[in-house]
Amino acid sequence: MIDISDPPMLGDAQLDHDHAELFRLCRALLDVPSDAIRPAVEQLRAEMRAHFASEDADLRRLGGNNVDCHLDEHAAVLASLDEVHLILGESQTVAHRLISSLALELLRWLPEHVSEMDANLAAVRSQSRFGGVGVRITPRPAPLA
Ligand SMILES: [Fe+2]
Ligand SMILES: [Fe+2]
Numbered sequence: 266m267i268d269i270s271d272p273p274m275l276g277d278a279q280l281d282h283d284h285a286e287l288f289r290l291c292r293a294l295l296d297v298p299s300d301a302i303r304p305a306v307e308q309l310r311a312e313m314r315a316h317f318a319s320e321d322a323d324l325r326r327l328g329g330n331n332v333d334c335h336l337d338e339h340a341a342v343l344a345s346l347d348e349v350h351l352i353l354g355e356s357q358t359v360a361h362r363l364i365s366s367l368a369l370e371l372l373r374w375l376p377e378h379v380s381e382m383d384a385n386l387a388a389v390r391s392q393s394r395f396g397g398v399g400v401r402i403t404p405r406p407a408p409l410a
Contacts, residue, residue, distance in 0.1 A: 269372045272379040283316045284379050294368035299357050302364055306318035310346045317343060318385060329389040335382045
């Protein structure tokens with residue numbers, strides 16, 4: 266059994282929207298039929314590239330914690346997706362196995378990356394727009410009986 270949890274919400278509408286979409290595309294790779302692998306990977310690659318380009322621009326413009334490390338993680342994920350894309354034409358069986366393991370890795374990686382790196386970027390973006398860090402209001406958990 267795999268333990269996959271949704272990426273945490275950061276209270277930044279654009280980042281939260283992008284992360285939910287990336288997570289949905291990664292999850293879809295687990296069930297993708299063989300003849301739809303290539304377009305599914307190409308869509309994920311395009312969405313990742315666009316999302317990382319936007320975050321990279323903000324990281325360079327606004328700074329924050331671990332900027333170099335954050336940029337490196339984005340580059341490493343894109344490099345992995347490029348490598349997988351190159352291998353896709355070789356064999357349907359290899360491609361299917363490869364895509365499943367890539368999807369699982371990305372589904373584990375994304376929530377961790379969001380909570381450890383993107384959360385800081387969301388705070389810096391909020392600071393830049395509003396002059397302070399946003400406050401997230403969540404319902405109080407029900408008391409234990
Ligand atoms: Fe992100
Ligand atoms: Fe990021």
